[in-house]
Amino acid sequence: MNGSSKNMTPSQFEVIKELNLICSENSFWLFMAMQSAIFKSENNSVIQNQINNFSEQWCTLFNKYYDPNYVNLFKINVSNFFDTYLSYLNHIINGENQICDGLLNQWKDLAGSVAKNFANVNPYWKEQEWRAIISNQINILDKEMKNNVQGIYSTLNQSYNIYNKVASDIAEYAATGLIKQFSI
Numbered sequence: 001m002n003g004s005s006k007n008m009t010p011s012q013f014e015v016i017k018e019l020n021l022i023c024s025e026n027s028f029w030l031f032m033a034m035q036s037a038i039f040k041s042e043n044n045s046v047i048q049n050q051i052n053n054f055s056e057q058w059c060t061l062f063n064k065y066y067d068p069n070y071v072n073l074f075k076i077n078v079s080n081f082f083d084t085y086l087s088y089l090n091h092i093i094n095g096e097n098q099i100c101d102g103l104l105n106q107w108k109d110l111a112g113s114v115a116k117n118f119a120n121v122n123p124y125w126k127e128q129e130w131r132a133i134i135s136n137q138i139n140i141l142d143k144e145m146k147n148n149v150q151g152i153y154s155t156l157n158q159s160y161n162i163y164n165k166v167a168s169d170i171a172e173y174a175a176t177g178l179i180k181q182f183s184i
Contacts, residue, residue, distance in 0.1 A: 019171035
């Protein structure tokens with residue numbers, strides 16, 4: 001979008017508002033899940049259920065624009081992506097490094113699948129761009145998980161702010177693609 005909201009139509013504003021909400025909530029709950037799991041909070045299962053609903057948020061939006069077959073495939077890939085995040089997080093906490101290596105690779109492979117799905121459905125979304133953005137998210141989360149498990153919390157606020165900025169970039173990139181593709 002790279003412009004002020006003054007240059008947007010109300011419909012364009014709604015698209016970017018919805019994507020910003022989805023992406024900012026995803027940021028919050030991913031970091032909350034990390035803290036909850038590490039500190040074995042009683043609300044850990046509630047928070048992990050919130051993450052399990054991420055694919056629903058995206059699908060609710062995509063159902064407005066895309067074929068149901070694509071949305072179902074996307075839902076499966078996104079669900080697997082976030083399930084792998086939770087599994088990786090739990091294995092990191094338990095110190096199961098051999099399992100973690102495989103899960104990290106699986107998580108990155110799933111990021112590639114999500115990126116490819118995006119690029120296949122929208123000519124304004126480039127697979128390489130999505131891969132870079134999602135890889136950046138994984139790297140931030142991976143680093144912060146490992147730091148937190150080691151009791152290093154000094155980077156948490158900065159990492160969250162950076163991650164949230166990446167999430168904002170995702171929202172803008174996704175909104176721009178939708179607006180261009182569907183002449184919103």
